[in-house]
Amino acid sequence: MVHLLVVDDEKEVGTFLSRLFTMKGYLVQVVNSGKEFHEIDWNQQRFDVAMIDLKLPDCDGLSLLQHLKQLQPRCKVLIMTGYSTVKTAVDAMKLGASDYMEKPFVDIEVLERQIDNLLNENEALNQHFIHKLAEDSGLIVGESPLMKNLIEMAFKVAQKSVNVLIEGETGSGKEVLSRFLHIASPRNHEPFIGINCGAISESLLESELFGHEKGAFTGATQLRKGFFEIAGNGTLFLDEIADASPAIQVKLLRVLETREFMRVGSSVTLRTNARLVAASNENLQQAVDKNKFREDLFYRLNVVTLDIPPLRSRKEDIPLLVRHLVERNGHGDISFSIEAIEKLQQYNWPGNIRELSNVVMRTLTLADNKSVITANDISLFNSQITPDKNVSPEIQSTENLLEEWRKRLVADFNEKDELMLEEILTEIKQLQSTIGKELVMQALQKTYGNRNEAAKRLQISIRKLRYILNEKSQT
Structure with a gap:
């Protein structure tokens, strides 16, 4: 017989749950x-x-949870909470x-199914499924x-x-985790x-998110649905949310509060049921403290926070990741030697899995x-030892260019009585x-090709x- 414990200060709720599950044959x-x-005889009672x-008049439900799990770790626990305390329920x-x-x-x-699922859950099979x-x-x-x-x-x-907020360093796998959230959810048959x-x-981000009407702006030759509309009942993943402008943050806040939005150039209100997953390699709480991110939007996004550990904190996973x-x-016939794996595990991976x-x-x-790949076959991005550890590689490279140019100019000046100023x-x-391009290339190497991160480090757009890089004209 199933033994069920109900802890609730509302006697009507307790009575209802007792009757409901007693009818199912449980001992409640x-x-x-x-x-x-605390007056329960835990030596005699097994649940x-x-x-x-979560909210009791004389104590915190979390403390009871911890106490119960210490006494009876195999007992499954379902937390009952009001909407305002969902974040605490996640904790x-x-x-x-x-x-x-x-x-x-x-x-x-739904409540009955949750209890049935907990009772029928096979932890080994469940972990394999996950x-x-x-x-x-x-x-x-x-x-x-950490990853488990x-x-x-x-x-x-x-x-x-x-809503879920994913935080982690660049290259740690935030988008991959967001896809897992989608696949593991009841929305998995809807768009991601x-x-x-x-x-x-x-301006383009607003149109991408909310869509626009034909003629809403120059170049809007036809109606276009935005991602909130396209996502429907699925999942919308907003990467690098900290980079959203204040105006976009305001519009996102309204969508999260009302589930409503309007296409650019329209006065018609549309509704969305999309689930929002946001990610940032910047600590959003710190961004709020620096007035770089709206506090009210942060709290709307931060219902659940998932922190992805950096690769340096999970080096035991490197052999499996390499495989x-x-x-x-497409190189399943190639393997990495033990020495090669050890070399990879000795590195701190500032760029993480990327x-x-x-x-x-x-x-x-x-x-x-x-x-077979040996340790000598592996070249790491930051493995070069620089002459001066206090000076970054990009600054040293720039100094070398300037020094070479200075020496040549001095030599020309000493050899000639006259110099062409215009030519100089x-x-x-x-x-x-040349220096600008060199600094950009060094920044791109340091960020492993991530142009957004490289631009941020150089404080340019x-x-x-x-x-x-001469890729497009500046306007």
């Missing part, structure tokens, strides 16, 4: 306070499932709760406890219609739409039909262009970066 015990909870209200899942349910109970069948979903989305979990905890938490969150807020200008990358690139992927791809390209000024302009 109801307590209405923390005091009654299969506990339903705990409860980090402490061992299996699931949560919002009060008041709108759909009793890891298979992760693999299908391109996310390699590996052996790291993250993916299990992400799976639980995926079942809920709450991703957009990088930092790669698109403000995955090798097979993904950098590892680049290193593996470059190594395979230059492998010369080898079947023209040469200075050419030198400026993407348009300026492309201009320096």
Whole structure:
């Protein structure tokens, strides 16, 4: 017989739940306070499932959760919460709760299914299922406890219609995790739409998100649906949300508050049921503190925060990641030697998995039909030792260019009685262009080809970066 514990200070709720689950054949015990909870004879009573209200008059539901999991770790716990405390309910899942349910109970069948699922859950099979979903989305979990905890938490969150904020360093796999959230959710048959807020200008980003009417602006030759509209009941992933302009932040806040928006150039209100997953390699709380990001929007996005660990914190996963990358690139017959793997594990990977992927791809390209990659075959981006550790490589490169130009100019001045000033000024302009391009190339190397990150580090716009590289005209 299933033993169910209900902890709720509302006696009507306790009575209702007792009757509901007694009719299903459960043995139900109801307590209405923390005091009654602690009076239970835990040596005599064993519970299969506990339903705990987060807000009790004499204690915090989280403390009861922790106490219960210490006494009976195999007991499944369902947290009951009001909408305003959903974030706390998510914190409860980090402490061992299996699931949560919002009060008041709108759909009793959903509640019954949640309890049935907890009782029938096979942890080994469930973990295998979760890891298979992760693999299908391109996310390699590996052996790291940090990643295992993250993916299990992400799976639980995926079942809920709450906004999710993913934080992590550049190249750590934020978009891949967002795809896992989509695949693991009930929305997996709906569209998944991703957009990088930092790669698109403000005016274009508004049109991309909300759509526009024909004639709304120059070049708007036909009606276009925005991503909120296209996503429908699916998932909309906003990468680098910290780069969204203040005006876009205001519009996003309105959508999150009302689920309503208008196309550019239209007065017709449309509704969206898309789930929003946002990501940032910048700590949004710090951005709020610096007045770079709206606090009210941050709280709307930050219902659930998932932090992806950097690769340097999960080096035990590098062998599995390398195997995955090798097979993904169609080189399943090539292996990395133990010494090669050890070399990769000794590196700190500032560019995370994206950098590892680049290193593996470059190594395979230059492998010369080898079947085994050795440590000598691997060249790391930042493995070069610079003469002065206090000076960045890009500054040293620039100093070398300037020094060479200065020596040549001094030599010309000493050899000649006259100099052509106009020629020197023209040469200075050419030198400026060369130095600018050199700094951009160094920044791109340092950010492993991420142009948005390179532009941010150089404190220039993407348009300026492309201009320096002679890729497009500056306007």
